[in-house]
Amino acid sequence: MHIKLWLGNLSAMLALNLNGRHLLHMRIHNDAQQMRDELDQQNAVRVSVALFGQPGAGKSSLINKIVGEKVAAVGVETDKTVDEAEYEHNGLTLVDLPGYGTQRFPKETYRSTFNLEKFDLLLCVTSGKFHQADTELFQELDRMGKVCIFVVNKHDELWEDDVTIEELESRKRDDIVKQVGKPVEVTFTSCRKGYGLDVLNETILKNLDAAKRERWLRGAKAYSLEFLQLKRDVADKHVSVAA
Numbered sequence: 001m002h003i004k005l006w007l008g009n010l011s012a013m014l015a016l017n018l019n020g021r022h023l024l025h026m027r028i029h030n031d032a033q034q035m036r037d038e039l040d041q042q043n044a045v046r047v048s049v050a051l052f053g054q055p056g057a058g059k060s061s062l063i064n065k066i067v068g069e070k071v072a073a074v075g076v077e078t079d080k081t082v083d084e085a086e087y088e089h090n091g092l093t094l095v096d097l098p099g100y101g102t103q104r105f106p107k108e109t110y111r112s113t114f115n116l117e118k119f120d121l122l123l124c125v126t127s128g129k130f131h132q133a134d135t136e137l138f139q140e141l142d143r144m145g146k147v148c149i150f151v152v153n154k155h156d157e158l159w160e161d162d163v164t165i166e167e168l169e170s171r172k173r174d175d176i177v178k179q180v181g182k183p184v185e186v187t188f189t190s191c192r193k194g195y196g197l198d199v200l201n202e203t204i205l206k207n208l209d210a211a212k213r214e215r216w217l218r219g220a221k222a223y224s225l226e227f228l229q230l231k232r233d234v235a236d237k238h239v240s241v242a243a
């Protein structure tokens with residue numbers, strides 16, 4: 001009788017143990033699957049940014065600075081980038097848009113030709129005088145509810161006798177705001193000197209949602225210690241999920 005009871009308990013314990021192990025395996029499998037899904041989701045996120053502005057303003061140069069590699073052709077020749085050019089880099093899609101309202105790309109069809117809806121945000125790149133075509137495209141984007149950041153490039157060329165750089169910046173900013181008719185974000189950069197690229201990154205990050213922000217951090221080149229730290233944090237998080 002005792003032996004029977006003992007054997008009964010033993011088999012119950014064994015069954016429990018096997019069942020427990022099975023459950024543990026199931027949990028590990030499910031956790032691994034969940035992490036893989038999370039990783040796939042993170043990798044599937046894309047940030048799509050379009051740049052527009054006058055020929056020679058420095059759109060191609062900025063694209064190269066953003067990704068930290070020479071992906072776009074830069075040139076002193078006029079209209080180096082005539083058609084739309086798209087660059088894929090580490091989850092970032094950067095699109096160099098051709099001029100707005102030209103014979104080739106009239107205003108009426110520009111929005112649908114380049115599917116402006118699909119962009120997360122747009123950069124209006126200027127240097128020298130601000131142009132009417134940029135104002136008009138901005139206003140179209142504004143009506144669509146699109147975020148457009150103004151980038152005054154060639155900051156290194158901002159110079160006037162007896163006028164401080166702060167005063168020149170402030171005049172430029174005021175001029176853009178006056179032309180577009182509303183307060184807008186204006187960032188100053190110099191691709192030549194590497195100036196302002198940290199602020200440009202910050203401004204872009206501020207205008208993205210959380211998932212896209214992580215993607216931007218992973219894909220874009222760092223120009224400040226803060227950005228580098230954030231980039232490391234995102235990379236660590238990514239690696240710990242992948243491990």
Ligand SMILES: Nc1nc2c(ncn2[C@@H]2O[C@H](COP(=O)(O)OP(=O)(O)OP(=O)(O)O)[C@@H](O)[C@H]2O)c(=O)[nH]1
Pocket residue numbers: 053054055056057058059060061062073074075076077078079080081082153154155156157189190191192193
């Ligand atoms: N001084 C100065 N020159 C710059 C800067 N950024 C770009 N350039 C120069 O300006 C010229 C035009 O630059 P791109 O980057 O080709 O300009 P883009 O807007 O792409 O021109 P398109 O393709 O013709 O529309 C090149 O000679 C660049 O080297 C800058 O910050 N400072």
Ligand SMILES: [Mg+2]
Pocket residue numbers: 059060061073074080081096
């Ligand atoms: Mg170009």
